[in-house]
Amino acid sequence: MSEDKVLSFEEAMEKLEQIVGHLEEGDVPLEKAITYFQEGMKLSKLCHDKLQHVEKQMEQILREDGELEPFTIQEEE
Amino acid sequence: MEQNRYLTVTALTKYIKRKFDADPHLQDIWVKGEISNFKAHSRGHMYFTIKDQQARIQAVMFAGYNRDLKFTPENGMKVLLRGEVTVFESNGNYQIYVKEMQPDGIGNLYLAYEEMKKRLEAEGLFSQNYKKPIPKIPHYIGIVTSPTGAAIRDIITTIRRRYPIAKVIVFPALVQGVNAGPSVVNAIEQANEFGKIDVLIVGRGGGSIEELWAFNEEIVARAIFQSKVPIISAVGHETDITIADFVADLRAPTPTGAAELAVPHMAELSERLLVRHTRLLRAMKEKLVSDSKRLDTLKKSYAFRFPKNLYDQKQQQLDRLVDRLEREGAMAISRKQEVFQKLSLRLQHNHPSEKLIRAKQKQDLNRKMLLKEFTQILKQKQFAFSSQVSKLEALSPLKIMDRGYSLVYDQEEHLVKSVQQVEQGNKIKVKLSDGHLDCEVIEIEERQ
Helix, strand or coil: CHHHCCCCCCHHHHHHHHHHHHHCCCCCHHHHHHHHHHHHHEEEHHHHHHHHHCCCCCCCCCCCCCEEEEEECCCCC | CHHHCCCCCCHHHHHHHHHHHHHHHHEEEEEEEEEEEEEEECCCCCCEEEEEECCCEEEEEEEEHCCCCCCCCCCEEEEEEEEEEEECCCCCCEEEEEEEEECCHHHHHHHHHHHHHHHHHHHCCCHHHHCCCCCCCEEEEEEECCCCCHHHHHHHHHHHHHHCCCCEEEEEEECCCCHHHHHHHHHHHHHHHCCCEEEEEECCCCCCCCCCHHHHHHHHHHHHHCCCCCCEEEEECCCCCCCCHHCCCCCEECCCHHHHHHCCCCHHHHHHCCCCHHHHHHEEEEEEEEHHHHHHHHCHHHHHCCCCHEEEEEEHHHHHHHHHHHHHHHHHHHHHHHHHHHHHHHHHHHCCCHHHHHHHHHHHHHHHHHHHHHHHHHHHHHHHHHHHHHHHHCCCCHHHHHHHCCCCEEECEECCCCHHHHCCEEEEEEECCCEEEEEEEECCEEEE
């Protein structure tokens, strides 16, 4: 299933759009509609989490030795 | 005669002008010198002299060309010109009609810039066909710029403000000076090797044209062109356009602009997500409502509410049919009986017994008649017979013989009627009424 794959926000949004589109067309059998709906809710939550879950991303800088280290903006004097 | 050797001034001037115009070198000439006698005419054209230590030449730059100048010419300013030299007939002097002008020094760079720009453009490095799309929602954002300064700060604060969930990796580079070009190239390559970068911002803050020059270098242009990662260029201010801007997949006017182009706005994404989420809920709800409406409608249908009616009607129908069957059946029988009775009546009327009686009567009558007739006929016949018998008796030879007649037969028992039938000596038989005589012919006497 698609759960194995980690979807990017954009992919998840794309999929959500497709599912909403299918549901809105209305010709979907109920069982299928429920499956769509469940998947849609899952995707919606996934996107929501991605947006909400703002773990303070640290900017990083690539050092000359090829290692990454946290980067802080040096305010100008 | 002598007079003809003199040219008019006009003719001479025209002749000289043709010499100028026929020379291809003078059509597109590059000149460097210092401006003097600069005069900006109210109608927009610029008139000045361009000179060096030993010489000077009049110059005109018409409004159509000087409109794009990035600097204001002044007396004493060293400049690089490009234009065409021709003769201004009414003044009888030759002058340069300037089409492009750059301050010297930077001007050298500018010439190189123009030359390289043409070359790279011809090679297709600026072609829209090679522009990579910028991902709408990037995860990793790379920045190639100086780790100090306004540009990096502007980019990072903008990204944080709009899209704090993005991961930002800075690939530090020198952005001015002799080593800036190779340093930028190196950083672009590092960003590509890093692997995860979705979009790369390459740039620096504003500065003089010399300070921005690294972004006009060919190696930088080529590095940008070859980058697998889509690149947004952000060099200097709005008005600074470098080669890097032409090659980049997307040009941002400023570093802040580049950050805005690189990442979506969280609020905007939340909004989009909310819209989809709402649509999802509504679509599902509508589906459920419409389905349960359909179910209700079906449940409320007549058949489900009054299921008894389904067979009540049938029963009634059955009863009616049974009734009809019985009624029709009885009627059919009585109709048949009627027909039968009529027929049997007719049959009785036509019974043969009467015929028999009549036939018998007729037969009796016939029989009586027959008997009567027969008896009569019999009597007649008996009478006739006895009459005949009497006649016969009267005619019988025996009767005749009684009266004395006899019959003569020869030996073969033939009746002898003539003397010629016998010869003398023949034995003959003479039959009499009461017997016969065997005799011999002794003599034959024939009557004449």
